[in-house]
Amino acid sequence: MSTIVSVDTTDIRFPTSLQLDGSDAMNPDPDYSAAYITIGTDSDDGLAGHAFVFTIGRGNDVEVAALDALRGHLLGQDVEALLDDMGAAWRLLAHDSQLRWLGPEKGVMHMAIGAALDALWDLKAKRAGLPLWRLLSRMSPEQIVDLVDFRYLSDALTRDEALEILRAAEPGRIEREAELLAVGYPAYTTTPGWLGYSDEKLERLCREAVADGFPQIKLKVGADVDDDRRRLAIARAAVGPGFPIAIDANQRWDVADAIAWVNALAEYDVAWIEEPTSPDDILGHAAIARGVAPIRVATGEHVQNRVVFKQLLQAGGMHVMQIDATRVGGVNENIANLLLAAKFGIPVCPHAGGVGLCEAVQHLSMFDFVAVSGSMEGRMIEFVDHLHEHFTTPAVVEHGRYLVPEAPGAGTEMHAASIAEYTWRGIRVGEVPA
């Protein structure tokens, strides 16, 4: 038996706004950041669990405070008991009635609970000597549904229906694991499409993306419709006809604006419109989906929890589910999201980029392929090529596909040197203190 003896948190910020990496219509100058948590035990194995919430700068300290608020729940816990029943671990944190008032199940507190759970998943996978995707893929259907909180889902997905989905995928698990190892998992790239880039850089990066083997690119839109048309024309010319170009408005529009704007870009052959409006606006997404058909609507990076995903599916407001590794209540809630997508027959194409989102979310897509949806058809994980070097097991994308991570863990551990170098000290890099 071992016990949790330390819960360390760190405010880590990268000065990405200096390069305009990550600029879009709603986020002009993000400083990609991580509220980082490390859970240590008194076991002789020396293993710790690491995870984080991704933020874009200011407020990362608030997220760290939320992680700190969980210390009392975690310190002194029996590690084996906790890791053996990760459904109970979810309930320990997500069902705390006082903390729940701060959401419920949304925003700063919910994301912190997700990171705490993910740190436990990282520890559990390391103890098992398995990458998280494989650990999950080897659990039985019953063990997997026990991880999921079906509260508020039962009008769309019951425990029994989830079991059916998982059992149906069980026979092919071994073959699919072999296929995954052989070919990897499809990636698409957002690298060319940030709003802050020049036309020349956009064109060059579009060509490079095709040459690199990516099956799709994505462009940020929504600041100015004429600029968007010019940039889409450049991108379309660079990649050629038929090559999928998705567009992403980062919540910029109201419903009517979204429909008009997207239709004004339709001639450039758009693969999907992502985050056309508020991530809270389920009915708005449904109205937009009807108004821009046959262009598909994608959303999810800001969808707060499984209850909103459920409704987006029920309402026909989402054709592509873009789960995010650190927006919801951790691996547990993202398994609920994968099961919802499978139930409704919708592909999951995770949001990634940021800090460590590629590293983390690839495990969920690979688990989905092996044990849930059983398919890579129409599915791919976003890839943005920066900040990977700060992780001990960086995501590797070659020829437009994520290579399968083999190292034990959830992919969420950062190098100690990176943590030390980028720990926030209240002064933005490049600024002179007053």
Added chain:
Amino acid sequence: MSTIVSVDTTDIRFPTSLQLDGSDAMNPDPDYSAAYITIGTDSDDGLAGHAFVFTIGRGNDVEVAALDALRGHLLGQDVEALLDDMGAAWRLLAHDSQLRWLGPEKGVMHMAIGAALDALWDLKAKRAGLPLWRLLSRMSPEQIVDLVDFRYLSDALTRDEALEILRAAEPGRIEREAELLAVGYPAYTTTPGWLGYSDEKLERLCREAVADGFPQIKLKVGADVDDDRRRLAIARAAVGPGFPIAIDANQRWDVADAIAWVNALAEYDVAWIEEPTSPDDILGHAAIARGVAPIRVATGEHVQNRVVFKQLLQAGGMHVMQIDATRVGGVNENIANLLLAAKFGIPVCPHAGGVGLCEAVQHLSMFDFVAVSGSMEGRMIEFVDHLHEHFTTPAVVEHGRYLVPEAPGAGTEMHAASIAEYTWRGIRVGEVPA
């Protein structure tokens, strides 16, 4: 000209769980708390703005951290410029692109932004020498709509439609203000109905509520259906036939459970069912509304922002809007909510109780009566009779009606002695430190 020179925050917690005040099906042992903010200036008038976010204990420190994260936005601001354009003050805080990532517009960060705005409203009202409800009621329709962020609302409520609503109410303002001063604003009481109370206490408090002149009582339900039937029978016998009894499940059920459970209680003549399921489940509320008709569905104390209120109205999932003073982005966003309710012809019956929620939200209902809906028909503010003594201008309810507050300010200032006594020091009152 004056400048903001201080932003002080305090973690205030009352040990309410010792008495089981406030116990319900989801919140068995709340410690009513306030993350409190005071905005000070260098003006000779010596006035400060005070406001808070209500929480129920653990995590109040996270909410304080979120208030602290706004200090840099507020310190050094020109007070007059900020108070003269409170729409711009909203944008300064709510549109910060980096902080927005932590929501957007929901949870810990959004509630903190609401409290910061409300502290400015408190200061603005004190400088004007007016209670907040009267300050708002004397603004022109154009000034009022300038406070509202119509982003994501325009498919349900445009600026022009809001102007029409306010202009239609303009002619009767003076008469309604006189009526309000003469008769007060209706209150209903939740005091009898907490789950932790004995049957004897329930019955006694029900009789007292009727004797005190309250036009409605509310009972917590959702832990056990047989208990609920027994308690409703006791309450119905105590108050007599025809007297309105609302019930409140505090998000306890899934959709099918809610419909079955509420229908099992229907024979006791239920005025409304409050929070039957997740506050995020718009489509679920609509399904429940259809399934329990003609019993009305009420919700709002956990509705995160105007976008979710909009959809509850669009979907027919809410017959009574229960705004909360500290859940959304402050007075500004609650004005959006009042306008949405007026557009859809739905009564607003605010959530109150907690710490200071009665004191704060009464200003919004009174403003609604004078300048927005122009009606008290079917409208009342929740009242729970505890913790009022900690406020400098406590809410006063007599014969089932809120008396009109006349003191300058937003009602959100606590006594310095209360703040000092209940400042959280990390040890629960009644507990012995280890």
